[in-house]
Amino acid sequence: MDPISERLRARHPQRIDLSLDRMRALCAALGNPQDKLPPVVHVAGTNGKGSTVALIRAIAESAGLRVHAYTSPHLVRFNERIRLAGTLITDEALNAILDRVEAAMVQTGGEATVFESTTAAGLLAMSETPADLAIIEVGLGGSLDATNVIARPLLSVITPVDLDHAEFLGTTIEGVAGEKAGILKAGARGVVARQSEAAMAVIARRAAEVGSPLTVMGVDFDAWAERGGLVYQDQERFLDLPAPALAGAHQFDNAGVAIAAALELDLPEAAIAEGLKAVRWPARMQRLTAGAYAEKAQKADAELWLDGGHNPHAARAL
Numbered sequence: 001m002d003p004i005s006e007r008l009r010a011r012h013p014q015r016i017d018l019s020l021d022r023m024r025a026l027c028a029a030l031g032n033p034q035d036k037l038p039p040v041v042h043v044a045g046t047n048g049k050g051s052t053v054a055l056i057r058a059i060a061e062s063a064g065l066r067v068h069a070y071t072s073p074h075l076v077r078f079n080e081r082i083r084l085a086g087t088l089i090t091d092e093a094l095n096a097i098l099d100r101v102e103a104a105m106v107q108t109g110g111e112a113t114v115f116e117s118t119t120a121a122g123l124l125a126m127s128e129t130p131a132d133l134a135i136i137e138v139g140l141g142g143s144l145d146a147t148n149v150i151a152r153p154l155l156s157v158i159t160p161v162d163l164d165h166a167e168f169l170g171t172t173i174e175g176v177a178g179e180k181a182g183i184l185k186a187g188a189r190g191v192v193a194r195q196s197e198a199a200m201a202v203i204a205r206r207a208a209e210v211g212s213p214l215t216v217m218g219v220d221f222d223a224w225a226e227r228g229g230l231v232y233q234d235q236e237r238f239l240d241l242p243a244p245a246l247a248g249a250h251q252f253d254n255a256g257v258a259i260a261a262a263l264e265l266d267l268p269e270a271a272i273a274e275g276l277k278a279v280r281w282p283a284r285m286q287r288l289t290a291g292a293y294a295e296k297a298q299k300a301d302a303e304l305w306l307d308g309g310h311n312p313h314a315a316r317a318l
Helices: 003-011 021-029 049-062 091-108 114-127 173-183 197-210 250-264 269-278 292-299 312-317
Strands: 040-044 067-070 082-084 133-137 155-158 189-192 214-216 221-226 229-234 238-242 286-288 304-306
Touching: 003 091, 003 114, 021 091, 021 114, 040 049, 040 173, 049 067, 049 133, 049 250, 049 269, 067 114, 082 114, 091 114, 155 173, 155 250, 173 197, 189 197, 189 250, 197 214, 221 250, 229 250, 238 269, 250 269, 286 292, 292 304
Parallel strands: 040 133, 040 155, 067 133, 155 189, 189 214
Antiparallel strands: 067 082, 221 229, 229 238, 286 304
């Protein structure tokens, strides 16, 4: 375990306790950094969140934007969760930010879970680093997730919804979709991935309730693989683009959602094409070519690929 992870696990409760009250109090003690961010793209969903964040970030950076990104969990180092204007936060900066978060917890007389304190640290660091865009991934659910202290996102994105974390989100698609749809906010457009009929009905109802206009995959836009590339089509355009650098048929859907989000951000087609080619997201259908296990596979005239999933939707994609 890396030192930052050890620090957090030693000082903060390990439970998952979905609530916004503690997070709001903590943010208030820190000067409400969530209200001082650059324009925010908030991303929820069961699967594909990380890949979609990586795709949007690659496109935005190809357009020359400085981009913050907050994702979870990390793969190797805790710092992977917080990217400031394109660069992973340093240990020194992260420890200094966590000192301030913990001081704020003492000030409020409360406590915070690992994810709450991590999210507060990410928001604080992002609020104090100049950037053009912040892409923030929900940790669990949506409506009561720590990231949902963000009141006015520029754009809300919902990736595919399926059963997951039943002990927190419920045992029905409708229940899970209701939690994910909790990130939709008044006046902020929602870009929604292809969904089951049950999930889409819940998302659409929430959008109507709060006044969030929707752009829905399979209705307002679509994307598919064709002739070794990706075709994107909406009501205004037909784009012939490179295939995403992320392997797997499911990544064409993720890329379609990311492209729709990029177009809502007015990013140019050239940046979309470059971003699709440049995107990297380790451990998602990643072919391993170095290391002891890869060498064993090569000697056996085999290939070694790394990926994982922890719910039925991810398993089907894998």
